[in-house]
Amino acid sequence: MEPAGDLFSGFGIFDVIDILLVAFLIYLFFSLVRGTIAVNILIGLFLIFLFYLLVRALEMRLMTGIFDKVASVGVIALIIVFQEEIRRFLLMIGRNSLLNRNKGWLRFVFGQKTLEGVNYDKIKPIIEACRSMKNTKTGALIVFARNIDGQDFFNNGEILNAALSKRLLETIFSKNGPLHDGAVVIADSQVVSASCVLPLTSNTELPPRLGLRHRAAIGITEVSDSSAIVISEETGEVSYAKYGRIRTNISLLELEKFLQRDMS
Ligand SMILES: Nc1ncnc2c1ncn2[C@@H]1O[C@H](COP(=O)(O)OP(=O)(O)OP(=O)(O)O)[C@@H](O)[C@H]1O
Numbered sequence: 001m002e003p004a005g006d007l008f009s010g011f012g013i014f015d016v017i018d019i020l021l022v023a024f025l026i027y028l029f030f031s032l033v034r035g036t037i038a039v040n041i042l043i044g045l046f047l048i049f050l051f052y053l054l055v056r057a058l059e060m061r062l063m064t065g066i067f068d069k070v071a072s073v074g075v076i077a078l079i080i081v082f083q084e085e086i087r088r089f090l091l092m093i094g095r096n097s098l099l100n101r102n103k104g105w106l107r108f109v110f111g112q113k114t115l116e117g118v119n120y121d122k123i124k125p126i127i128e129a130c131r132s133m134k135n136t137k138t139g140a141l142i143v144f145a146r147n148i149d150g151q152d153f154f155n156n157g158e159i160l161n162a163a164l165s166k167r168l169l170e171t172i173f174s175k176n177g178p179l180h181d182g183a184v185v186i187a188d189s190q191v192v193s194a195s196c197v198l199p200l201t202s203n204t205e206l207p208p209r210l211g212l213r214h215r216a217a218i219g220i221t222e223v224s225d226s227s228a229i230v231i232s233e234e235t236g237e238v239s240y241a242k243y244g245r246i247r248t249n250i251s252l253l254e255l256e257k258f259l260q261r262d263m264s
């Protein structure tokens with residue numbers, strides 16, 4: 001047996017960092033797929049892998065040969081099976097990158113005050129509309145899209161391309177209005193479209209009280225670089241979804257903070 005000293009010789013600080021980085025990536029990936037159908041696929045793959053180890057240990061050459069052949073195209077198959085999760089993972093890394101997170105360089109160019117001023121002007125109509133819809137328990141689903149090109153679900157409703165205002169949002173979601181069903185999509189401070197049908201999340205761990213409106217809000221943030229506000233018609237509660245997760249029953253102050261962060 002090798003002495004412990006030999007075992008760890010050549011094991012330096014970068015190996016520790018290496019292991020920590022891999023562990024972090026695995027953690028990020030699992031936190032993204034948790035509660036989705038991808039977990040069942042992973043369990044299935046793990047069972048197949050165990051079976052493979054078994055047939056190899058028993059020296060069953062035909063089965064081992066088949067598994068080896070399948071494994072050679074396995075990486076491509078995995079990319080296809082997990083394309084949605086990989087996409088979300090990359091989006092999350094992109095949105096959280098140093099350049100995006102550290103807005104210090106923006107403040108350096110524009111000054112702190114200007115940046116916050118621009119943000120608040122952008123979000124004020126949204127906050128005000130949410131306050132009023134919360135009080136009147138008007139159901140609403142508002143999506144903030146970063147990139148609407150080539151994403152059908154942002155354009156499958158009524159195209160508006162109108163300037164964002166509190167009254168426009170209230171009018172769209174007013175219960176008797178023809179556009180109140182579905183989602184409003186906002187991009188670059190413009191109301192791009194209304195009555196949009198969004199993809200629903202397949203997350204099976206959500207509480208049953210979250211119906212289709214909330215599931216659509218979560219769904220759209222899973223497949224695109226967007227965030228979404230939900231106002232519950234039942235309770236008037238405001239919720240905020242991002243990266244496939246939802247914070248329910250948030251205050252308007254919290255909503256303002258989320259929007260300040262995400263719309264800058
Ligand atoms: N796929 C979808 N895309 C966009 N909007 C949707 C979608 N599915 C349902 N909705 C909206 O959600 C409304 C139904 O909401 P539902 O009551 O099921 O949701 P909920 O999450 O329980 O919200 P609430 O608390 O407002 O009742 C529909 O009238 C429609 O406006």
